[in-house]
Amino acid sequence: MSGTTRREFLKFGAALPLAMHSLSLRAATKPKSFPRRIMFICNSLGFYKPYFFPKTRGDLSTSQYLRDLTTKDKLTVFENLYHPGMETSNHDSEKSFLTGAPRPEAPNFVNSISLDQMLAQEMGGETRFQFLPLSIYNRGWGCSWNNRGVAIPPLHDETLVFNKLFGDEDLTAKRRQIENDQHVIECLKHDMRKLEYGVASEGADASRIESYRTVVTELEKQLEHEAFWLNAKKPDLPNTLSKDPEYAFSAKIKNMLELSKLAFQTDSTRVITFSMDWIYGAIKVPGATGGWHTLSHHGEKQDKLGPLSRIEMDIIKHLNQFLTELDAIKEGDGTLLDHTTVVIGSNFGDASNHTCNNLPTIVAGGSYRHQAHTVLEKPMRLCNLWLELLHKHNVDVGAFGSSDRETRLLST
C-alpha cells in the first residue's frame, strides 16, 4: 500500500481502489510521511550494572556490554532511573515495569494500565494489529496490562506470531466466523440489557457483570477491526525464522526481534512489547550453560558473573543486531530506526538483590537528539520518562504511574 497512509485507507475502506487514483496523484506531489512506532523490551533479570553502565561518563566504549553497539549515535543510556514502591518486590516488579504501580507483591495488588496500552490506544487504530505483545516464555503475562489492570497474555510461539502477521487465511471462512461471532455478541448484549432493566431472574445482580460487559464491548470492537482488515491482503513474506535446537534461548530472542522488525517494516503494528524472562531451568548460550535465574543471584562471585555475563552479552548481541537492522532499512530520508523508538530496560536494577534502583535503560532510535549516556544527578522516577514518551507520541495526559514532573530527557 505504498503511497497511501493507513489513515487514508481507513477513510476510504472498501472504496479504496477508486480512491487510489487520486491518492497516487497526490502522493507524487507530497513528501511521504512515515508512521512512528515504539517498542518496549524488558529484560526481566536486568543487566549486571558494572558491565552495563559506561565507566567514563558519556563514553559508551567504556562499557563492557555496550562498547560494540553499532548504532551508538542513535541511542541514549540513562543512569539513575527508578520505580518507587518496589522495596520488597521480588520478581513481581516485572508487572510494574510499564505501569509504575507500586507494591506489586502486595496481596491485593491491582495493576494499572501499561504505557504500551496507552500508546496503542493512540497509535494502534490504523494498523492490522493495534499492538503486539511478545514474550520468550509461556506464562500468560508480560509487560502489557489493560485499563483495568488485567494482564494481556503475550505471544510466545514464534510460528504462531508469524502466521498471525503474515500467514494465509481462508478469508471466506474468516468472514463467516466474524459474522457468527458478531451475532453471538449481539445476543450477549441483549442478555445484559435484560439484566439491567431488571427483567432477569430474581436475585440477579447487575454488578456481577460489570467487568464482563466491558470485555464484551472490547471484543466487539476487536471484531469490527478484524472485519475491516479482511479487506486488505496481509504482507507476503517468506518464513525465515531460525531453528537452533542447541541455542534455543538465543534463537527465541532472535526470532522475536526478527518478527518485530518485520511487523514494523510492513506496518502491521506500531506498538510492540517484548518481555524476556526465563525463570526455570538451565539455558545455553555460546560459552555458558546454566540457570539464568540462578546465575542472576551472583552475589558478586566471579564464577557466577562469568556465565551470567555470557548470557547478558548474548542478549545485547541480538538487541544490537535488531537496532542495526532497523537502521539499515531506508524510509524516506531516514531509516526505520529513525521512525521507531526502541526502549530497552528492566524492572530490576540489581537482580541479585531484587532491587529496583538505577534501572538499566536505553532509549534508541526515534530521531531524538541522542546523548549516548545521560547520568541523572538525582535518582529520577522512570515514570517521568514514560510520561515524556507519551507526550512525544501525542498522548495528552498530565501524569503517568508514579511520575512527579515533566522532563526533557529526550530532545528532538
Added chain:
Amino acid sequence: MRATRLIIGLIAVALIENVEVHQRSLLANEAKALFAKHCFGCHEGQTAEGQLDLAKLLDQSEFDATQVFENVATGKMPPANADQPPAEEQQKMLAWLADQQPKSKPNVYRRISRHEFVHSVNDLLGTKLDLTGQIPEDRGTRTFDSDRRIQLSREMLGSYFAVADVLLEHALPDDGFVDERTWVTNKLKDSHETYNIYVRDFKEGVLFSWTRANNGNSYSFFYDNFDPPVAGWYELTFDAAKVGEFAEDVSIQVHAGKYYYADDRPQPQRLLDVISVGNHQLEPKTIRVFLRPGENVSVHCYCRHNFRNRNPQQGAYIRQMKARGPLQDQWPPSRYAMLFGELPVEMKGHRTREHGTVTKLNNAESIAPSSGYQSNLQKIGGSLFVSSFQQGMEKAKMQDGSNRTFWHTRFEPTLAKPPHYVILENPYRHAIKGLFYATWSGGNGNGQIEKYEVYSSDDGKHWGEPIVSGDLETRLANEQPIPFPTATNSRFIKFLVTQSFSLDGRSLASIGKLDVMVSVDELLPRTTVSIKSKHSENLKHVIRRFAERAFSSNLTDAELEPYFDVATRALQRDGNFVQAAKVGFKAVICSHRFLIAPGEHTTELLAQKATLARILWLSVPDDKLRESRTPLRAQIAWMIEDQRSDRMFESLCNQWLNLRSWNNVSPSLKLYPQYDDLLDHYLPLETRAYLAHLIRENEPVSSLIDSDYSFLNQRLAQHYGVEHITGQHLRKVSFSPDVPRGGLLTMGSVLKVTTDGVDTSPILRGAWISKNIMGTPVSPPPESVKAIEPEHGTDAATLREQIEQHKSNDACYACHKSIDPYGFALESFDSTGQWRDRYRVATPHRGTFQFRLSGYYRLTSDVDASGEIHEQTFSDIFGLKKLLLTDNLKIAYNFAKIFFEYVNGHEPDLKQRMALLAMIAPNDCRMKDLVTDVLVYSLSGDVK
C-alpha cells in the same frame, strides 16, 4: 410481606449488634490480659524479641494480626520452653484477634478458569477434547486458578469464542462425520537409516531388540500406511509379545508426531500412552488415543534389561498395528439424543456400520498388504509421466510414500539429456493447491533438485509462463511444500527441473516423493447428521435444555429470549437446524451466566450443586446431580468417588504442589543419564494417584508427610530401587521401613520440580516445603541483602558453607532458619529424586554431546543431610519426617487453609481460620473428612 420481613430482620440485626458490641469489649479486655500474661514478657517495649512490641500493636484500633494469630494458633508461640496457655485461653486470644481483624472484601465473583471452561463444555457436548492449551493461562503469579482477583480479559473471551467453535464443530460437524475405517499395518518407516540396528524383521512383524528411551523425540519408528484423516479418537491395537526370558515387562511407548526422515530438527512428539508387554504369547493390546491429521503413530520400546544391549532375540515383538477410527460412541453419536432429545435424526452418506458395533479383535486376522499406501494423486485418480527413468528407479517410486525409494532419470546405458521433468495429470480437475516434494534420502545426493519451475496446461502441449518457480533444499529429508499462488484445476501440471546437484557434472535428476496438495478432506467418505425440523418451537426447546444444563438453573422464557432470538434468526437465515442450535449453544457458553461464577440459580440448592460441580469436577452438574436429593455430606462423598473428581486432584497437584511447572525443567543427561521419557511421564502420575488415594480412602493427614506406601509401576520402582514390580500399571506398593519414600516430600515429582535440572537447591526445596506443607509463608529477602544462590560447584562442602552464611546475618537467619533445614534433609535426593550418598559433578565431553549410559560425571563429596529446626536436630530425611509428624496440627491446618483457598478463591480470613481450626481433630485428622468439612463450611457456613 417481603418488606415486613426485611424490617423485622433489620431490628433483629440491630439487637444482635448491640449485644455484640458489649460482648466484644468484654472479649477484648479479657484477651488483652491474656496476651499480657503470656506474651508481653518477651514482646514489650524497645527491647522486644523479634522487634515485635505486642503491647503497642494490640493497643491500636485496627491492625493486621495474621502473623500473631498464626503463631498462637499453631503453637509456635509462646515458645516451647515457656508456659503454654490452656486451650480455652488460647481460643479467647485467637477469637479476639479474629474479631478485630480489618474486614477483607474479596471479590464476590470470579471468572471460571480455562480448565473449568473446557471440562464443562466437553461435558455439555459429550466430547472429550483437551483444548486448554489453546487458551492462554491467566493465573499470573497467583497460586490457584480459582483466585477471585483474576479477571476476565478481552483476549480470554476471544479465545473462549474460538475454542467454543472448535468444540462445537467437533461435536456437530457441519460437513458431517468422517466415516470410521480400519487400517492394519506392520510396515515401519524409521526416522534414520542407521537406526535399523534397533529393530529387525521377526516372524510376521518386527522385533524391537535394542531399546533405548532417552530422547524418544529425536528418533523413532513410524507405522506406515496410517494417516488419521481427521482429528478424533482412534483405537490402536498392537498385537504384541515379549521375546526372551527376563523378569521385566517391555514397555511400548506410543507417540504421535509428524513423520520425518534423517532430520536433525524433528518436531517433538506427544506421548499418547504406554503399553506394558509381559506376555510371551501374542496378545492384542488396545489403547484409545486422540490424533490429528498430519500426525503419524510412532512406537518406541523400552526395558532396562535390553537397554542398549544388542541382543537380536530379545525385546518386544509387534506383529501389527490396527487402527480404527475416528470413533463415535454409537451411531448416530449419543450426543444427538442428549442435545436434541426426541427430534428425528436424518443421516446421509456412506455410513454402513451398524448401530454401536465394535469390531472383534482377532489374532488370526490377515496382515494388510504393505502396499496399502495411496498418494494424494492416486486418490484424485491422477497419474504421472516422466522425461526418462532408470531401471529400478521408476516414476511409481515417487508415489509409494517413502523417500528411500526414488525416481531417477536414466543414466545407463545412456545418459538422458535434459530437460528433466515430471508431468502430473489431474483428469477430474480437482483444485490443486501446490506440490509436495521430498529428496531421495540416504543416497549420495546425486540428482537432488536445486531449482525448479512449475507449469500448467489444459492440453499438455501449451505450457505458457511458469506458475511458480524457486529453490529447494538439498540436504533436508522433510517434505518441502511448493504452494501455488492460486489453486489450479488444469489437467496437466509440469514440474521442470532447471538445476540439480551432481557429484560428477552429469545432468541428473532424482526425486524421493512428489505429490499434489489437495484437500483430501473433501474426498473422505462422510456421513452428515441433521435434525429434520424447521420449527423454531423445537429449536427453543433445544436451547432451553442446553441452557438449563449449562446454567444449572430453571429458566423463564424471558431469560431465554436472547438465546432463542439469536438461534431462531440463524434458522431463518440458513434453514439449518443444527447450525442454528450451535449459534445458540455458543452464546450460552460465552455468556456471563456461564463464565462468571457463581452464576444465577433458581434455588439455593442448585447454586450449591453448581459450586460443588465446579470445585470437584471442574464442570457443571449433570442430570443426576441436578436432580439428586442426597444430603450435602453424602453428595460430596459420591462426587469424590466419581471419576470426574480426578480433575480436581490433578488441579491440586498442578497448583498446590506446583507440578504445572513440570516441563519447565529437564534434568541434565550428563548427570542423570537414566532419566527418560517414561519416568518423566509417570512421576507426576504417582503424585496424583497418591493424593487421590489419600482423599478417597480418607487416610490420615499425616500421610502427606509420611506413609509406608505409594503408587508405583515397574519404571518408578526401578527409579526408587524397589524390587519385584513388573508391569507399567500403577498400583499400591508397600515399603519396608528402611525405604525413605512414602509421603509427598520424597516423591520424585516434587524433588524434580524443585530444582533447575542440574543442581539441587536446599533453599528452593526448603521454601517449597515451608510454603506448601508447613504453611510458613516465605517473604522475599529484605532489600540491601546480597542474595546468594549456592551452587554445588566442584566441592559440595562449600554449598553448606554458603548457606550457613545465612546464620551469620540476622536479617537472613530470621526466615532461613525455618526454610533451609528442610532442604538439607532432601539433599539425599538428586535432581531426579533418586537417592544419593555422594554428589555428582559434570565432567566435560569431547565435541557435541553424545548420550552414554554412564553419563559424564564424577562423584565428589558425601551428602550431609543433617540439620536443625526449631531447636531440634535430625540427621537425615527419616529424622526430619519424624520431627514433622510431631506437628500434625500444623500440617492439617495448612492443608485446610490450602484447600479453603482452592475452593473459595481467596485466603481464609482469621474468623474463617478459627472455623478451620475447629475442624481439625487433634489426634486423628483425616483427609476426606477435612476436605468434606471445608466444603460444607464454604458452601453453607456450617462448622461440624
